[in-house]
Amino acid sequence: MEVLLSVAVSLFVGLIMSRVVKPLKLPAVTGYLIGGLLIGPFALGALGIDGIGFTSFEKVGALKPISDVALGFIAFAIGNEFRLKQLKAIGRQAAVISVFQALSATILVDLGLLILHFIMPDKINVADCITLGAIATATAPAATLMVVNQYKAKGPLVDILLPIVALDDAVGLIVFAVSFGIAKSLVSGVGVSLISVLVNPLIEVIASLLLGALLGGIYTWFERFFHSRSKRLCVAITFVVFAVSLSMLRLKLGSSGVEIGFSPLLVCMMMATVFCNICPSSEELMAKTDRWTAPLFVLFFVISGAELDLSVFSDWVAVLVGVAYIILRSAGKIGGASVSSRFTKCSPTIQKWLGITLLPQAGVALGMSLTVSTQLGPDGAVIRSIVLFSVLIYELVGPMLTKIALTKAGEIAPKETNPPHPEQKRHRAKA
Numbered sequence: 001m002e003v004l005l006s007v008a009v010s011l012f013v014g015l016i017m018s019r020v021v022k023p024l025k026l027p028a029v030t031g032y033l034i035g036g037l038l039i040g041p042f043a044l045g046a047l048g049i050d051g052i053g054f055t056s057f058e059k060v061g062a063l064k065p066i067s068d069v070a071l072g073f074i075a076f077a078i079g080n081e082f083r084l085k086q087l088k089a090i091g092r093q094a095a096v097i098s099v100f101q102a103l104s105a106t107i108l109v110d111l112g113l114l115i116l117h118f119i120m121p122d123k124i125n126v127a128d129c130i131t132l133g134a135i136a137t138a139t140a141p142a143a144t145l146m147v148v149n150q151y152k153a154k155g156p157l158v159d160i161l162l163p164i165v166a167l168d169d170a171v172g173l174i175v176f177a178v179s180f181g182i183a184k185s186l187v188s189g190v191g192v193s194l195i196s197v198l199v200n201p202l203i204e205v206i207a208s209l210l211l212g213a214l215l216g217g218i219y220t221w222f223e224r225f226f227h228s229r230s231k232r233l234c235v236a237i238t239f240v241v242f243a244v245s246l247s248m249l250r251l252k253l254g255s256s257g258v259e260i261g262f263s264p265l266l267v268c269m270m271m272a273t274v275f276c277n278i279c280p281s282s283e284e285l286m287a288k289t290d291r292w293t294a295p296l297f298v299l300f301f302v303i304s305g306a307e308l309d310l311s312v313f314s315d316w317v318a319v320l321v322g323v324a325y326i327i328l329r330s331a332g333k334i335g336g337a338s339v340s341s342r343f344t345k346c347s348p349t350i351q352k353w354l355g356i357t358l359l360p361q362a363g364v365a366l367g368m369s370l371t372v373s374t375q376l377g378p379d380g381a382v383i384r385s386i387v388l389f390s391v392l393i394y395e396l397v398g399p400m401l402t403k404i405a406l407t408k409a410g411e412i413a414p415k416e417t418n419p420p421h422p423e424q425k426r427h428r429a430k431a
Contacts, residue, residue, distance in 0.1 A: 002050050003062060009052060010063075010302040011295060013039050018298075029146045029301055029399040036305020045306075060306045063299070068264065070300035072244035073293045074142045075265040076236075079212075079272025080286045081162040090160050093344040097160070097337060098167035101358060102137040104336025105329050106175055109133040112328040116321065123317050124382070127183035131372055131383055132321075134179030136329040137172040140362035141165045141265070142304075143395065146297060147402045149290070155411035157350050161357050169265045169364060170205050176368050177204075184376065208247070208263045212270025215243050219271060220279045229288060236289045243267050265364070304362060308392045315385055322389035329390075333358045349409045356405040360398030362391055 017031035017038070038044060040060070044053030054060045110133035117124050144165050148158055219239045226232050247264035276282040313319060334355030341351045369387035373380035406412045 005052075006054065006059070006063065007066075007299065009039060010036070010299055010306075014298040014302040027147050027399040027403050028150050029143050030396060032298055032301035033305035033308075033395050036302040037308060037310075038305075039302070040306035040308065042310045054306045057307065057309070060303060063303050066296070066299050067303050068244050068248075069241055070293070070296050071142065072240045072247075072264055072268045073289070073296060074145055074300075075166070075268035076240050076272045077145060077286070077290060077293075078141055078162050078166045079269035080276045080282070081159075082166070082269075082273040082276070084277055087163075090163065093341070093346060094160055094163040094167060096344050097340040097346075097354070098164045099171055100340035100343075101164075101333055101336030101355065102168060102171045102175065104339075105136040105332030106133045106179070108332035108335075109136040109325060109328045112324060113321070116324055124321055125186075127186045127376070128383055128386075130179045130186075131183045131376075132325055132386060134172075134176040135365050135368045135372075135383075135387060136325070136332065137168065137175045138361055138364040138368065139165050139168040139172075139333075139358050140360040140364070140394070140398070141169075142297070142300065142362065143360040143399045144357060144402055146301070147399050147406070151403065151406065151412040153406045153411045155409065156347055157353060157357070157406065157409045157411050160346070160350060161354065164354075164358065166265075166269050168358075169263060169269075172364060172368075173205055173263060173266075174202065180368075180372065204261045204263060205266065207260050208266035209270045211246065211262055212243065212267040213274050215239060215246075215267070216271040216274025217278075220275050223279070223285070232285055233288050233292060236285060237292070239271065240268060243271050304395065307366075308395065309388045310392075313389070317382070318385035318389050322386045322393075325386060326390050326393055329361075330359055353405040353409045357402045359394060359401055361394040365391060 013035040014032045017035035018028040019031075021028070021031035021034070039053040041054055041056055045055045045059070047053060048055055050059070110129055113124065113129035113132055114126065117126060117129055141162075144161065147153070148162070219235070222239075223232055223235045226235055244264050244267075247262040247267045249262065251260040272286075276286065279285070337355035337358060338351050341354055346354075365387055369384045373384040376383070403412065
């Protein structure tokens with residue numbers, strides 16, 4: 001009962017807050033996140049009434065399967081953008097920009113925080129700087145996709161944005177594994193292992209893509225046995241949930257030290273990519289799936305808001321380094337996207353506004369910080385606090401900035417303030 005009540009309250013609060021922020025011209029995502037904060041452990045949850053609010057972060061964690069499935073559907077929707085016709089037009093540009101802007105953010109954060117380390121060496125060490133630089137690569141696909149869907153944004157910027165956000169996961173996994181491997185060796189004094197630093201992340205990316213391709217082929221073959229809309233929708237939901245569950249497996253290959261893991265985002269993205277390129281009716285099926293996932297995404301963002309830890313504001317080191325991290329990462333993302341989009345001969349509009357749409361950061365970054373906190377001890381706890389602070393800011397401000405960028409780029413159509421009466425529409429049609 002308690003879990004179901006939490007789900008109902010989360011949906012209700014999310015819907016109410018989406019209406020509250022509408023007059024302020026803020027994206028619905030921002031309302032969902034604020035709603036999550038309101039029912040989180042620092043607001044209604046502090047009253048200690050289970051079900052009405054989340055009384056602890058453990059209670060929020062009980063709804064993690066919902067978040068996992070929602071991320072799977074988000075990746076599934078983004079994979080639909082990787083159609084061969086579209087990839088031929090923007091594939092090279094998306095790949096170059098994705099790698100360049102991610103590495104630009106990493107390098108700028110590394111250099112900036114290393115300078116901060118020399119100023120206050122007792123507060124942040126070199127391992128922290130390198131790890132935070134790697135986490136800077138990650139972009140939140142969920143917030144970006146929700147803003148695009150809410151405002152029905154269309155145009156060249158959206159066409160290149162979604163593939164870049166998807167590729168960020170693959171780039172981020174590799175950069176994080178390499179940087180974190182070096183950071184661990186600095187903390188422990190043990191030499192860097194080539195397998196742990198380079199081989200494992202590459203295997204994870206390749207294994208995820210292969211698993212996703214296999215599931216995409218099976219999904220395409222299986223869905224042709226069903227013809228009703230409801231059954232086909234059930235098949236889509238089944239395969240996304242199945243892909244997310246399989247992605248949680250981690251396999252060790254004997255005593256070699258090589259471990260095969262999977263990225264749920266990459267698996268679901270690749271499954272959708274294969275499906276949309278070989279299934280003739282994929283566009284219709286994807287549209288039906290998008291409509292079904294609306295309440296799931298509301299829950300995802302409300303839960304994400306409830307997970308935001310406001311206690312980080314009491315740690316001045318986390319706030320100071322977090323502010324530096326946000327400024328440096330933002331400069332790296334915006335500058336890197338601008339330079340690389342100019343190099344790949346994108347339009348001036350893309351050059352100007354693409355970087356701002358890449359600022360949101362959430363799930364992947366939090367996952368990386370959780371890995372760090374469990375393996376680096378006290379240093380990991382510092383990094384976790386810094387990332388929590390930055391995610392709090394990015395999640396609340398990022399969707400709004402994405403909306404502004406897409407509006408300035410002319411890819412969000414302005415709404416009529418006074419819609420014409422049906423009689424006026426008919427009169428215009430006759431005229």
